[in-house]
Amino acid sequence: MSALRTVTDELAGVLGPDRVITDRQRLRTYECDGLAQYKVVPGLVVLARDAADVRAAVRACARHRVPFVARGSGTGLSGGALPEAEGVLIVMSQMRDIAQIDAENQRAVVDPGVINLQLTGATSPDGYYFAPDPSSQSVCSIGGNVAENSGGAHCLKYGFTTNHVTGLDLVTPSGETVQIGGKAPDPPGYDLLGTLVGSEGTLGVVTSVTVRLTRLPQEVRTILAGFRSVDDAGAATSAIIAAGVVPAAIEMMDALAIEAAEEAVHCGYPEGAGAVLVVELDGHSADVAGEFDAAVRHCEAAGAFEVRVAADDTERALIWKGRKSAFAAVGRISPDYIVQDGVIPRTALPQVLRQIAELGAERGVRVANVFHAGDGNLHPLVLFDDAEEGAAERAEEVAGGILELCIANGGSITGEHGVGSDKAKYMPRMFTDADLDTMQDVRCAFDPDRISNPGKVFPTPRLCGERPGRRQGAHPLQEAGVAEVF
Amino acid sequence: MSALRTVTDELAGVLGPDRVITDRQRLRTYECDGLAQYKVVPGLVVLARDAADVRAAVRACARHRVPFVARGSGTGLSGGALPEAEGVLIVMSQMRDIAQIDAENQRAVVDPGVINLQLTGATSPDGYYFAPDPSSQSVCSIGGNVAENSGGAHCLKYGFTTNHVTGLDLVTPSGETVQIGGKAPDPPGYDLLGTLVGSEGTLGVVTSVTVRLTRLPQEVRTILAGFRSVDDAGAATSAIIAAGVVPAAIEMMDALAIEAAEEAVHCGYPEGAGAVLVVELDGHSADVAGEFDAAVRHCEAAGAFEVRVAADDTERALIWKGRKSAFAAVGRISPDYIVQDGVIPRTALPQVLRQIAELGAERGVRVANVFHAGDGNLHPLVLFDDAEEGAAERAEEVAGGILELCIANGGSITGEHGVGSDKAKYMPRMFTDADLDTMQDVRCAFDPDRISNPGKVFPTPRLCGERPGRRQGAHPLQEAGVAEVF
Numbered sequence: 001m002s003a004l005r006t007v008t009d010e011l012a013g014v015l016g017p018d019r020v021i022t023d024r025q026r027l028r029t030y031e032c033d034g035l036a037q038y039k040v041v042p043g044l045v046v047l048a049r050d051a052a053d054v055r056a057a058v059r060a061c062a063r064h065r066v067p068f069v070a071r072g073s074g075t076g077l078s079g080g081a082l083p084e085a086e087g088v089l090i091v092m093s094q095m096r097d098i099a100q101i102d103a104e105n106q107r108a109v110v111d112p113g114v115i116n117l118q119l120t121g122a123t124s125p126d127g128y129y130f131a132p133d134p135s136s137q138s139v140c141s142i143g144g145n146v147a148e149n150s151g152g153a154h155c156l157k158y159g160f161t162t163n164h165v166t167g168l169d170l171v172t173p174s175g176e177t178v179q180i181g182g183k184a185p186d187p188p189g190y191d192l193l194g195t196l197v198g199s200e201g202t203l204g205v206v207t208s209v210t211v212r213l214t215r216l217p218q219e220v221r222t223i224l225a226g227f228r229s230v231d232d233a234g235a236a237t238s239a240i241i242a243a244g245v246v247p248a249a250i251e252m253m254d255a256l257a258i259e260a261a262e263e264a265v266h267c268g269y270p271e272g273a274g275a276v277l278v279v280e281l282d283g284h285s286a287d288v289a290g291e292f293d294a295a296v297r298h299c300e301a302a303g304a305f306e307v308r309v310a311a312d313d314t315e316r317a318l319i320w321k322g323r324k325s326a327f328a329a330v331g332r333i334s335p336d337y338i339v340q341d342g343v344i345p346r347t348a349l350p351q352v353l354r355q356i357a358e359l360g361a362e363r364g365v366r367v368a369n370v371f372h373a374g375d376g377n378l379h380p381l382v383l384f385d386d387a388e389e390g391a392a393e394r395a396e397e398v399a400g401g402i403l404e405l406c407i408a409n410g411g412s413i414t415g416e417h418g419v420g421s422d423k424a425k426y427m428p429r430m431f432t433d434a435d436l437d438t439m440q441d442v443r444c445a446f447d448p449d450r451i452s453n454p455g456k457v458f459p460t461p462r463l464c465g466e467r468p469g470r471r472q473g474a475h476p477l478q479e480a481g482v483a484e485v486f
Numbered sequence: 487m488s489a490l491r492t493v494t495d496e497l498a499g500v501l502g503p504d505r506v507i508t509d510r511q512r513l514r515t516y517e518c519d520g521l522a523q524y525k526v527v528p529g530l531v532v533l534a535r536d537a538a539d540v541r542a543a544v545r546a547c548a549r550h551r552v553p554f555v556a557r558g559s560g561t562g563l564s565g566g567a568l569p570e571a572e573g574v575l576i577v578m579s580q581m582r583d584i585a586q587i588d589a590e591n592q593r594a595v596v597d598p599g600v601i602n603l604q605l606t607g608a609t610s611p612d613g614y615y616f617a618p619d620p621s622s623q624s625v626c627s628i629g630g631n632v633a634e635n636s637g638g639a640h641c642l643k644y645g646f647t648t649n650h651v652t653g654l655d656l657v658t659p660s661g662e663t664v665q666i667g668g669k670a671p672d673p674p675g676y677d678l679l680g681t682l683v684g685s686e687g688t689l690g691v692v693t694s695v696t697v698r699l700t701r702l703p704q705e706v707r708t709i710l711a712g713f714r715s716v717d718d719a720g721a722a723t724s725a726i727i728a729a730g731v732v733p734a735a736i737e738m739m740d741a742l743a744i745e746a747a748e749e750a751v752h753c754g755y756p757e758g759a760g761a762v763l764v765v766e767l768d769g770h771s772a773d774v775a776g777e778f779d780a781a782v783r784h785c786e787a788a789g790a791f792e793v794r795v796a797a798d799d800t801e802r803a804l805i806w807k808g809r810k811s812a813f814a815a816v817g818r819i820s821p822d823y824i825v826q827d828g829v830i831p832r833t834a835l836p837q838v839l840r841q842i843a844e845l846g847a848e849r850g851v852r853v854a855n856v857f858h859a860g861d862g863n864l865h866p867l868v869l870f871d872d873a874e875e876g877a878a879e880r881a882e883e884v885a886g887g888i889l890e891l892c893i894a895n896g897g898s899i900t901g902e903h904g905v906g907s908d909k910a911k912y913m914p915r916m917f918t919d920a921d922l923d924t925m926q927d928v929r930c931a932f933d934p935d936r937i938s939n940p941g942k943v944f945p946t947p948r949l950c951g952e953r954p955g956r957r958q959g960a961h962p963l964q965e966a967g968v969a970e971v972f
Contacts, residue, residue, distance in 0.1 A: 104728070104833060127730075149672060160672050176920045184829060184862075186635060186646050186684070187898055188905045189913060189943060190925045194680025198672070215730055242590070244613075244701055286772030343670060347590060376670075412673055419674045427675060434662045438932070439676045445927035457675060 003064040004043045004086050010060050011046060011088075015053055021045035030089050033074040033081040034136075038421050042069070042083030046090050051169065051177070051207035057090050058205060059175035067451045070205045072113060072144030075136040077339060078420025080148060080200045080456055087451075090205060092143050098122050099208070106213045107166065107183045112143025112206050119211070128213035131158040134416065135324060142209050149198030151416035153249040153323070154280070156374035158214060160416070162197040167210030170196065173203070173447035183210055195442065200418050201453035203446040217282035220248070221292050222316045225277045225299040226270025226306040230254050230369070233275035234349040236302035237373045240279065241346065243298060245291045250374035251278040254353070256333075257326050257368040257381070264329035267322030270306040277304075277373065278323050326370040327381065334366070334383035336392070338399045341417040342406035346376040355405050356380055365398045377415035378406070404429075419457045427459045440464075489550040490529045490572050496546050497532060497574075501539055507531035516575050519560040519567040520622075524907050528555070528569030532576050537655065537663070537693035543576050544691060545661035553937045556691045558599060558627030562634055563825060564906025566686045566942055573937075576691060578629050584608050585694070592699045593652065593669045598629025598692050605697070614699035617644035620902065621810060628695055635684030637902035639735040639809070640766070642860035644700060646902070648683040653696030656682065656689070659933035669696055681928065686904050687939035689932040703768035706734070707778050708802045711763045711785040712756025712792040716740050716855070719761035720835040722788035723859045726765065727832065729784060731777045736860035737764040740839070742819075743812050743854040743867070750815035753808030756792040763790075763859065764809050812856040813867065820852070820869035822878070824885045827903040828892035832862040841891050842866055851884045863901035864892070890915075905943045913945045926950075 012020045021027060022044060031039045043066075046057045054070075061068045067087035074081055083089045095111040098119065102108065103126040110119060116137040120129040133152035134140055140150070145161045146168070158164075167181035181193045196203055227233040230252070237250050253261065253276050258269050269276050277299065281291045292309075299307050310316035330337050344352045353369060360367040360382075368381040380402050384395035403413050403426055413419070413426045427436060436458065444464035446452070454461065498506045507513060508530060517525045529552075532543045540556075547554045553573035560567055560579075569575045581597035584605065588594065589612040596605060602623040606615040619638035620626055626636070631647045632654070644650075653667035667679045682689055713719040716738070723736050739747065739762050744755050755762050763785065767777045778795075785793050796802035816823050830838050839855060846853040846868075854867040866888050870881035889899050889912055899905070899912045913922060922944065930950035932938070940947065 105831065149677070151672070162672070162677065172920075172924065176924075178920050178924045179918070180921075180924075183896075184831070184898055186637070186648070186829075186901065187916070188900045188909070189917065189922075190928055191635070191648065191680045191684055192924070192928065194677045195928075198677055284773050284776060286776060287770050290770060290772060343672075345591065345670070410669075412670055414674045415672065423674070430674065432665070434658075434664050435666075436675075438658065438662075438664045438666075438678070441931035442676055442678065442681075442928060445931040446924070 003066050007060045007064050007066045007088060008044050011057060014056050015046065019047050019049070019053065021047070030071065030074070030083060030091070033071070033076045033079060035077050035079040035420070035422060038079040038082050040083050040085050042089035043086050044088045046088055047094055048090055048092055049094055051171070054090060054205050054207050055171050055175055055177060057088060058171050058173065061088055061451055062173060062175050062449070065449050065451060067454050069453050070143070070147070070201050072141030072147070073115070073139050075140040076144060076148055076418065076420065077341065078148070078414065078418040078422045080418050080420035082421045084454065093141060095207070101126065102183070103128060103213070105183055107210055108213055109208060109210050110142055112141060112146070112209060114142050116140050116142055116145060123213050124216060127216050129216055130211060131164055131214040132161045135327070142211070143206055146197050146206055146209055147199070147201050148416070148418040151372070151377065153251055153372060155416070156250060156372065157246050157248045162194055164212045164214070165193060165197050165209060166212055168193065168196055168206050169208035170204045170206055173449070173452040181210065198418070200420060200457050202443055202457055204452055219285045219288045220280065220282045220316070221288055222310040222319055223279040223292070223295055223299070224269065224308045224310070224319045225279065225304040226273035227275045227277070227302070227304050229274040230353045231350045232303040233277050234353065234373065236277060236299045236304065237349065238347060239298040239302055240295050241374065243294050245294050247279050247291070247295065247374060248282040249278065249280040249372070251323050252276070252369070252371055252373035253323065253326060254369040256366060257330070257370045260329040260333045260368060261322040261326045264332050265321050265325045267318055269322055270308070278319055323370070330368055330381045330383065334385065336384050336386045338382040338395055340378070340380045340382060340399045340402050341414050342378045342403050342411060343415040344376045344378065344406050344409045344411035346374070348409045348411070349373065349376060352378070352405055352409050356402055359398055359401050359405070363394050363398050365394050367398065372415070375415070376411065378402070421456055424457055424459045427457070489552050493546045493550050493552045493574060494530050497530070497543060500542050501532065505533050505535070505539065507533070516557065516560070516569055516577070519557070519562045519565060521563050521565040521906070521908060524565045524568050526569050526571050528575035529572050530574045532574055533580055534576055534578055535580055537657070540576060540691050540693050541657050541661055541663060543574060544657045544659065547574055547937055548659060548661050548935070551935050551937060553940050555939050556629070556633070556687050558630030558633070559601070559625050561622040561626040562630060562904065562906065563827065564634070564900065564904040564908045566634060566904050566906035566939070568907045570940065579627060581693070587612065588669070589614060589699070591669055593696055594699055595694060595696050596628055598627060598632070598695060600628050602626050602628055602631060609699050610702060613702050615702055616697060617650055617700040618647045621813070628697070629692055632683050632692055632695055633685070633687050634902070634904040637863065639737055639858060641902070642736060642858065643732050643734045648680055650698045650700070651679060651683050651695060652698055654679065654682055654692050655694035656692055658690040659935070659938040667696065684904070686906060686943050688929055688943055690938055705771045705774045706766065706768045706802070707774055708796040708805055709765040709778070709781060709785070710755065710794045710796070710805045711765065711790040712759035713761045713763070713788070713790050715760040716839045717836045718789040719763050720839065720859065722763060722785045722790065723835065724833060725784040725788055726781050727860065729780050731780050733765050733777070733781065733860060734768045735764065735766040735858070737809050738762070738855070738857055738859035739809065739812060740855040742852060743816070743856045746815040746819045746854060747808040747812045750818050751807050751811045753804055755808055756794070764805055809856070816854055816867045816869065820871065822870050822872045824868040824881055826864070826866045826868060826885045826888050827900050828864045828889050828897060829901040830862045830864065830892050830895045830897035832860070834895045834897070835859065835862060838864070838891055838895050842888055845884055845887050845891070849880050849884050851880055853884065858901070862897065864888070907942055910943055910945045913943070
């Protein structure tokens with residue numbers, strides 16, 4: 001009997017048959033996450049109700065060395081929840097209780113399957129919200145946000161998921177339950193929270209998340225500014241930040257993205273704009289008034305030919321509708337597209353956008369740009385028609401070339417979508433062997449059998465213990481001469 | 487020849503004899519850090535000039551399995567830099583260059599020996615400063631701040647060292663050079679920064695630190711409020727925070743601490759006060775004005791009988807002088823004292839302060855309280871006279887009892903001084919075996935031979951690989967019956 005079959009029988013016995021999916025047709029539902037270009041039908045799906053279910057599944061996998069993958073809402077864009085054909089997919093989306101809202105200490109304790117926006121809905125009556133706001137926030141889960149360290153438009157001011165998680169319950173890959181952090185900041189011992197958040201499921205399965213709640217701002221003001229060029233919009237972005245203003249968000253869209261959004265949702269963006277900026281300011285009213293004046297002034301000084309201010313919530317919603325629908329809208333002007341995710345230093349924005357345009361022109365591929373300008377997090381949309389011979393390959397080349405540009409300009413291969421299955425191959429471009437080995441040493445500390453979301457993040461997974469010199473009793477430097485060593 | 491002797495000879499050859507201290511008299515200078523109750527004369531001291539020196543020292547130690555301890559300015563209060571008698575003390579205080587100030591990206595790259603206040607001095611002409619402000623900031627090193635994740639009075643608003651470090655160069659205990667993080671936030675792969683910051687030297691030696699710079703505030707206002715009791719002052723603290731005001735600092739001193747400070751520096755605190763609060767507000771002028779009104783209102787509503795505002799920098803300096811000299815001032819009213827460091831939820835302040843007073847009264851020991859009220863970080867000063875028979879033991883008991891109170895009230899055994907040599911024994915009170923094992927697994931990933939600052943943080947260090955079930959090929963659950971496992 002195969003190891004997977006043994007695990008299936010054990011779990012059906014312990015959890016009950018309705019918690020365990022083995023039907024091929026139903027298994028196929030889980031074959032991919034938001035990045036549909038990778039597909040693997042899982043060997044078994046477990047629908048977890050609580051931490052005990054998760055522990056049971058992980059322990060069964062550990063006993064029989066069967067790989068497992070945890071999945072939240074399945075909205076990830078890097079293939080981080082891609083299943084294993086001979087493994088178990090642990091579906092967390094039914095663990096959806098908000099266990100506690102502790103407004104006095106600005107904390108909430110939630111199940112990993114709780115939807116991002118659900119938590120904001122539950123805490124806003126007390127005057128709070130959960131700040132990380134990925135575009136998928138109406139459907140994505142907080143457990144998934146933790147796995148990928150998700151960001152969003154307002155992360156410029158409020159930080160990523162990692163800045164809003166103060167505690168986690170973790171089932172380690174050997175099935176132990178560990179508490180990491182808690183409600184208080186700065187516990188003694190190693191602070192493993194940062195390592196866990198964004199570890200993409202490779203260090204175990206999170207079964208409870210303690211998050212920091214953020215006060216709803218007293219006032220919000222939203223500006224829409226039209227520029228002749230992305231250079232001008234980039235200059236405005238730099239000037240605003242350099243002036244010491246920290247907007248809640250600075251979003252940029254280029255002409256092609258504006259065209260797509262306009263066709264799709266008629267958001268009424270300034271006509272003839274080569275780029276628009278959406279600048280949102282929030283906080284105390286007195287503060288916002290001053291920052292608002294500064295932001296408008298810097299937009300105008302950088303050459304904005306139109307600066308519009310949302311007069312009310314309806315106008316604000318329309319401005320954001322254009323921005324938020326941009327990805328989907330691109331589907332109206334192109335049959336297929338790749339969403340890329342990369343980061344560059346904010347000061348390199350104009351230069352990198354020019355290089356991206358040149359790269360696209362060279363290969364005859366159109367690229368629309370929609371992105372978080374404030375923190376240099378690019379989301380180029382590489383357009384193609386799969387019906388056209390070789391078009392997908394050219395688009396892939398351009399998408400890959402964009403990441404090379406990010407790296408060459410001192411940036412990074414992912415801003416908020418994660419490495420997952422998709423970008424593991426680029427990791428050696430950003431990290432030395434020693435850097436990657438150190439990460440894998442940590443991975444081995446948690447998961448010596450590499451059964452927790454294998455094949456993700458690391459380009460060349462190695463067996464734990466195979467690192468030269470890290471075996472018990474053997475040290476690579478012991479045999480090396482002194483001259484070589486220093 | 488002993489392993490230490492071999493290392494000494496090798497390093498004298500490679501670094502030159504003036505970098506290597508072997509003279510017993512000179513070695514004695516390094517026998518303790520700021521916690522003088524633990525003393526060990528190091529076997530060898532190396533004065534590192536640069537990362538290459540550190541690497542040479544660590545590699546020599548790794549080759550011969552000789553333990554090493556890194557030391558900055560030696561101001562730590564938990565014995566974190568306590569040397570090893572048969573080990574090497576690597577002194578970092580001569581690595582004091584500020585390699586880069588990148589004001590545009592709000593970053594600086596510094597050597598670990600750079601003094602905390604030196605960096606603020608170097609960046610203030612550009613309008614920036616380094617926010618973490620331990621009381622020892624005029625002498626403590628940034629490398630030491632990283633090791634201990636140091637805090638200070640203004641961490642309520644600005645966070646601890648971990649919130650201001652974005653990159654580190656690390657020499658791992660096997661002598662490899664690894665880059666962790668960088669200038670950009672949220673790099674791909676594991677975010678090991680949080681684990682490194684506050685790891686108290688147990689994961690290697692940091693040779694370069696990239697820090698976030700904070701803008702100097704437009705305005706600062708400082709309030710001194712006198713209360714009849716610590717209960718009233720605690721209530722004011724809770725009310726201010728609950729109102730959504732985040733002061734830069736809220737510091738509290740009780741009657742005994744006020745008496746000591748008054749005698750020492752004549753700071754003119756309100757007469758007859760059972761407690762004073764120092765509340766500092768900073769930020770945009772418009773913001774500060776509103777927060778100031780709210781803070782004064784809440785102090786008065788909680789029963790403040792005097793609220794004084796610093797009219798200028800001189801008055802502000804005098805208010806802070808009382809607070810900052812409090813530790814030293816206690817030396818004038820008591821021959822000896824222990825500085826304790828613990829954390830409680832802010833809401834538990836009045837209750838825990840009462841319990842501390844009761845505990846002291848029971849044992850006939852006086853306790854002065856000076857602390858960061860805003861984040862519940864207590865610094866009780868336990869007074870005693872070592873000349874009196876049994877007094878030191880009673881003081882130790884009270885100091886330990888205070889930590890028990892912190893734990894019982896949902897707090898923690900250290901706020902900002904670290905675990906070090908001093909508090910390792912309390913770790914099992916806060917963490918389960920699984921929690922501590924997970925931390926030690928990570929430690930083993932970096933330092934399989936446990937040569938990097940051994941004996942610190944962990945109460946019962948174990949040989950790497952000795953954890954049951956984590957040996958290659960053996961899994962504790964494999965032999966366990968299913969019924970036992972679920």
